[in-house]
Amino acid sequence: MKRYIRLLSLLLLLLPLTGCWDRVEVNDVAIVDVVGIDKAPNGLLLTVSIVVPELAAPGKGDGAGSKGEGATVIFSAEGETVMDASMQIQERLSRQLFWAHARALVLGEEYARAGVRSALDFWSRHREPRLRMKVAVTPGSAREFVQAKPALEHLLSEAIRETINQRLQTDVTVKEFLGWLRSETEEAFAPRVTTVRRSKGQDALISGTALFRDDRLIGWLSDQQTRGLLWLRGEIRTSVATIPIPAGGSVSVKLIRSRTQIKPEFQNGKLKRIRAIVAVEDDVYESSAPIDLGKVEIVQTIQGMLAKEIKERITLTVETLQKQFGVDVVEFGDAVYRAAPRLWEAGLKRRWADEFRQVPVEVEVTARVKRTGELAAPLGIEEQRVKKSPKEMLQRKE
Amino acid sequence: MGAPLCIAKTGSGDHEREIIADWGDVSLATNTRNAPDQIIEALKQEALQGALQPNLDRLHQLFKDCSDVVGHQFAPNKEIRCCMLFIDGLVQKDLIARDIIAPMLQTNVSSDVRQLLEEITPMGDAKVITTMGDVVLQVLSGDAVLLVDGATEAISYGVRHWEARSVSEPSTETVIRGPHEGFVETLRFNTVLIRRKIRSPKLKMVHRTIGTLTQTSVVVSYIEGVATPGVVQEVLDRLERIELDSIDGILESGYIEELIEDSSFSPFPQAQYTERPDVVAANLLEGRVAILVDGTPFVLIVPAVFAQFMQASEDYYIRFMMSSAIRALRYVFLFVALLLPSLYVAIVTFHQEMLPTNLLLSVAASREGVPFPAFVEAMMMEITFEILRESGIRLPKTIGQAVSIVGALVIGESAVRAGLVSAPLVIVVSVTGISSFAIPRYNAAIAIRMLRFPLIFLAGFLGLFGIVAGLCGILIHLCSLRSFGVPYLTPLAPLNWQVLRDVFIRAPHWWRRQRPRLVGQLNPIRSGKDLKPSPPPWRAP
Numbered sequence: 001m002k003r004y005i006r007l008l009s010l011l012l013l014l015l016p017l018t019g020c021w022d023r024v025e026v027n028d029v030a031i032v033d034v035v036g037i038d039k040a041p042n043g044l045l046l047t048v049s050i051v052v053p054e055l056a057a058p059g060k061g062d063g064a065g066s067k068g069e070g071a072t073v074i075f076s077a078e079g080e081t082v083m084d085a086s087m088q089i090q091e092r093l094s095r096q097l098f099w100a101h102a103r104a105l106v107l108g109e110e111y112a113r114a115g116v117r118s119a120l121d122f123w124s125r126h127r128e129p130r131l132r133m134k135v136a137v138t139p140g141s142a143r144e145f146v147q148a149k150p151a152l153e154h155l156l157s158e159a160i161r162e163t164i165n166q167r168l169q170t171d172v173t174v175k176e177f178l179g180w181l182r183s184e185t186e187e188a189f190a191p192r193v194t195t196v197r198r199s200k201g202q203d204a205l206i207s208g209t210a211l212f213r214d215d216r217l218i219g220w221l222s223d224q225q226t227r228g229l230l231w232l233r234g235e236i237r238t239s240v241a242t243i244p245i246p247a248g249g250s251v252s253v254k255l256i257r258s259r260t261q262i263k264p265e266f267q268n269g270k271l272k273r274i275r276a277i278v279a280v281e282d283d284v285y286e287s288s289a290p291i292d293l294g295k296v297e298i299v300q301t302i303q304g305m306l307a308k309e310i311k312e313r314i315t316l317t318v319e320t321l322q323k324q325f326g327v328d329v330v331e332f333g334d335a336v337y338r339a340a341p342r343l344w345e346a347g348l349k350r351r352w353a354d355e356f357r358q359v360p361v362e363v364e365v366t367a368r369v370k371r372t373g374e375l376a377a378p379l380g381i382e383e384q385r386v387k388k389s390p391k392e393m394l395q396r397k398e
Numbered sequence: 399m400g401a402p403l404c405i406a407k408t409g410s411g412d413h414e415r416e417i418i419a420d421w422g423d424v425s426l427a428t429n430t431r432n433a434p435d436q437i438i439e440a441l442k443q444e445a446l447q448g449a450l451q452p453n454l455d456r457l458h459q460l461f462k463d464c465s466d467v468v469g470h471q472f473a474p475n476k477e478i479r480c481c482m483l484f485i486d487g488l489v490q491k492d493l494i495a496r497d498i499i500a501p502m503l504q505t506n507v508s509s510d511v512r513q514l515l516e517e518i519t520p521m522g523d524a525k526v527i528t529t530m531g532d533v534v535l536q537v538l539s540g541d542a543v544l545l546v547d548g549a550t551e552a553i554s555y556g557v558r559h560w561e562a563r564s565v566s567e568p569s570t571e572t573v574i575r576g577p578h579e580g581f582v583e584t585l586r587f588n589t590v591l592i593r594r595k596i597r598s599p600k601l602k603m604v605h606r607t608i609g610t611l612t613q614t615s616v617v618v619s620y621i622e623g624v625a626t627p628g629v630v631q632e633v634l635d636r637l638e639r640i641e642l643d644s645i646d647g648i649l650e651s652g653y654i655e656e657l658i659e660d661s662s663f664s665p666f667p668q669a670q671y672t673e674r675p676d677v678v679a680a681n682l683l684e685g686r687v688a689i690l691v692d693g694t695p696f697v698l699i700v701p702a703v704f705a706q707f708m709q710a711s712e713d714y715y716i717r718f719m720m721s722s723a724i725r726a727l728r729y730v731f732l733f734v735a736l737l738l739p740s741l742y743v744a745i746v747t748f749h750q751e752m753l754p755t756n757l758l759l760s761v762a763a764s765r766e767g768v769p770f771p772a773f774v775e776a777m778m779m780e781i782t783f784e785i786l787r788e789s790g791i792r793l794p795k796t797i798g799q800a801v802s803i804v805g806a807l808v809i810g811e812s813a814v815r816a817g818l819v820s821a822p823l824v825i826v827v828s829v830t831g832i833s834s835f836a837i838p839r840y841n842a843a844i845a846i847r848m849l850r851f852p853l854i855f856l857a858g859f860l861g862l863f864g865i866v867a868g869l870c871g872i873l874i875h876l877c878s879l880r881s882f883g884v885p886y887l888t889p890l891a892p893l894n895w896q897v898l899r900d901v902f903i904r905a906p907h908w909w910r911r912q913r914p915r916l917v918g919q920l921n922p923i924r925s926g927k928d929l930k931p932s933p934p935p936w937r938a939p
Contacts, residue, residue, distance in 0.1 A: 024750070057762070100751030157755075
């Protein structure tokens with residue numbers, strides 16, 4: 001028994017010997033919120049916004065740190081690498097830089113055009129930052145963007161994250177971005193982020209997409225084109241299409257669910273074409289047209305118009321990607337590889353950059369409008385004026 | 399009625415001195431053996447004398463200065479004198495007068511005590527005794543002993559009656575639905591409460607007397623054919639070990655618990671205790687053994703496994719869905735009570751990346767300006783909580799309220815205002831405290847509460863790694879623990895699906911047909927197959 005007690009007390013003594021060597025209290029860390037990287041003459045300019053907990057904590061937003069005035073302190077430093085620059089910032093800080101809660105990485109346009117690989121190594125190697133961080137590219141200076149004081153959220157990262165989570169634009173994490181950089185055939189992209197001025201403070205605005213070839217920014221997709229990219233990638237979650245009706249007024253439909261299939265077709269050991277098959281299901285949310293939505297033929301006609309509308313959006317994006325930029329951000333290459341891995345390895349992979357530019361892409365959209373609402377025709381339209389057949393509906397209002 | 403023994407006639411001086419010498423020898427002998435004195439055992443070797451006077455002399459010597467012992471001498475006829483010996487207050491004096499002394503005075507009594515007992519004073523709970531030790535023991539137990547001149551035997555009449563607490567609702571185990579009766583301090587009442595629930599000759603109650611001075615009655619109760627004979631034998635053997643190794647007194651079943659448990663150095667209780675007869679009956683039906691001790695309302699139940707401490711008697715009385723949900727929730731509470739403060743310390747000091755960002759920000763904001771590391775802060779608050787809890791138990795109910803108000807206000811509100819502790823920690827400590835009260839068995843709950851201190855310590859030095867190490871240690875200990883040979887973690891380890899129906903959930907009675915394996919394996923089936931009720935085949939008109 002005595003032996004055990006002695007042994008136990010020796011073991012207990014071992015505990016304090018560790019001396020809590022990596023103990024850091026929460027009030028001794030500087031929580032990094034948003035990271036911005038810009039180009040500097042020799043290397044890069046790192047900008048971090050560091051949260052002041054008292055100002056940012058939910059429920060404590062009274063007084064000085066209310067919305068639109070910012071709850072962060074901005075630090076910038078130049079360095080050869082991110083680590084180098086971060087040490088320069090650390091020298092000016094009373095607390096230890098803590099990367100684990102940084103939620104957004106914003107790359108400045110100039111830096112992105114010069115190549116981002118060197119900076120991103122930090123995110124693949126350092127232990128603290130998360131791979132789930134969002135990546136965005138800002139036209140102009142990332143440093144200026146990081147200084148934005150959001151009007152609606154407490155923190156800028158929250159504003160970026162929540163805006164991206166609306167899924168109206170592309171959503172890219174560091175993990176995905178690194179994966180694309182690693183891949184030989186797929187190319188990287190990231191949402192384009194700017195600030196908009198509000199009556200008090202600024203908010204993040206996500207619109208458009210930055211396209212990369214290898215690790216260099218080569219151009220931008222517009223807002224419209226980005227929607228097409230989302231359709232192609234099957235990532236679209238929210239979409240409202242408004243279809244003008246020749247007989248007058250228009251019908252607004254909202255996306256319920258959609259499914260995108262990329263089907264490559266081969267002929268004589270060669271890639272013949274790529275079919276992008278999109279099946280969407282929509283509901284009518286608003287109608288100002290004098291038509292009877294209770295009639296099957298009318299709904300079928302609307303379905304056809306909707307499919308055409310979506311097809312146009314997608315085709316526009318495919319053409320821009322193939323003709324203007326020639327970067328496969330849709331991951332057509334991946335679909336080809338999965339359909340014919342031997343062909344892919346045999347040569348398609350090597351000449352994919354050219355192949356992607358040339359391959360005919362056929363966009364096929366089937367749309368279904370399922371629920372039209374309680375009312376067949378809008379209120380306040382006389383019964384005899386309501387069009388009850390597609391023919392009447394398609395006649396232009398005189 | 400009667401007169402104290404001290405005024406009875408004393409014997410000659412020589413005799414008295416002789417007795418004193420004897421007496422001295424006995425006590426001296428026991429002292430040199432370095433064991434508690436065995437007066438009764440020694441006296442049991444001493445036969446009663448054939449005459450009344452020497453016996454009275456001897457008794458007078460033994461009960462010297464015992465003012466509560468009464469020796470009532472009377473003479474039914476000219477030749478024979480008798481003495482009724484009892485302890486004032488422990489017997490029904492009117493019963494003695496009516497059923498023993500009055501019949502004797504009306505008939506011709508001889509010195510044949512067996513005839514006297516059978517023909518003149520028949521009584522249910524009476525027996526003939528022959529040694530001085532028995533006389534002393536019976537008197538002290540509350541019986542009236544009749545010594546008759548010229549007889550070498552005496553009669554002990556069971557006329558015990560004393561003021562006792564009546565059967566009332568147990569304050570430690572209250573229920574909303576279920577019987578409101580609880581055990582009391584009197585052993586006989588307690589056996590009755592069990593017997594009334596299980597009316598079967600298979601319910602056995604083995605009597606033992608333990609404690610050289612207290613001579614406490616202990617009853618081992620079990621159901622023959624359900625309880626494993628090996629376990630019953632083990633219980634009796636362990637009780638006998640206490641008897642043989644002689645302890646001076648047993649005042650509460652806690653003494654027995656500590657003297658018969660498998661592993662002394664374990665924070666976990668290896669015997670369940672209860673104040674409720676229905677709990678005892680249910681456990682007897684599962685094949686367990688109950689140990690009743692005179693002088694305490696707490697009955698021990700062995701063997702006890704960990705799952706038992708998470709079961710409340712009410713679980714079996716309310717609808718099974720509700721009790722299953724509540725029971726599952728209790729296991730959540732168990733882990734909250736054990737782990738929450740240490741997780742807080744570990745995450746706040748070592749693993750800040752594990753919190754959601756917004757939560758981290760509010761924790762960080764509230765910790766701004768707190769002068770202590772999270773470990774010290776948590777220890778301080780947990781100890782304060784234990785102080786409040788402990789003082790609340792000891793204090794009278796009215797003052798206890800004041801303490802809880804002071805505790806809630808001063809510790810909770812003021813400490814946060816003063817910036818001594820952070821607000822999240824106050825929440826952590828109070829949630830932990832409340833969770834620990836949700837564990838139905840107090841002795842298990844207190845084990846969990848105490849174990850969280852070493853865990854906080856480990857968390858403060860080693861973070862989550864320390865918590866995991868501590869949990870592994872606890873798990874290894876639980877796996878190696880046995881209660882009367884039954885693994886403590888059954889039916890989890892060793893795994894038994896049948897019995898698991900009564901662990902994380904409470905299966906309906908018609909589905910819970912088997913007794914727990916390892917305690918009831920002798921007769922595992924407890925009910926028929928078709929117990930599940932269903933609507934009748936006909937339709938109501």
